[in-house]
Amino acid sequence: MNRETFETIYQGQAPWDIPGPQPAFVGLEEAGAILGSVLDTGCGTGEHALYLAARGHEVWGIDFVPVAIERARAKARERSLSVHFQVGDALELSKLGRTFDTAIDSGLFHVFSDEQRPVYVQGLASVLHPGGT
Secondary structure (H helix, E strand, O other), rough: OOOOHHHHHHHOOOOOOOOOOOHHHHHHOOOOOOOOOOEEOOOOHEEHHHHHHHHOOOEEEEEOHHHHHHHHOOOOOHHOOOOOEEEEEEHHHHHHHHOEOOEEOOHHHHHHHHHHHHHHHHHHHOOOOOOOO
């Protein structure tokens, strides 16, 4: 899908935008598998980032749809949570100018073409500290 498709979907209720984090991420966090600073790529309206911030992580969330980031920022204000949300391209992660201990992805990898997936994975590797996950 292209940016315009996602922007159109976010004009209503995106079907993947659920009111809380996915149970798999809750389980990973509770098991201690999510460590330190976190990058949430394709964060949408921020539920995973917000959950992890509430659990004490420093979290950045990026998405290329401005309205999704606006909604994520509004949720952060409502919940009094500090999360750095920004509009950004997950295929250009090195432009973030920093590294993280953990990166998470819920439903982003599969939207990339076969040619884009290695670029995305290389970008993730470039923004993770040595030994990051």
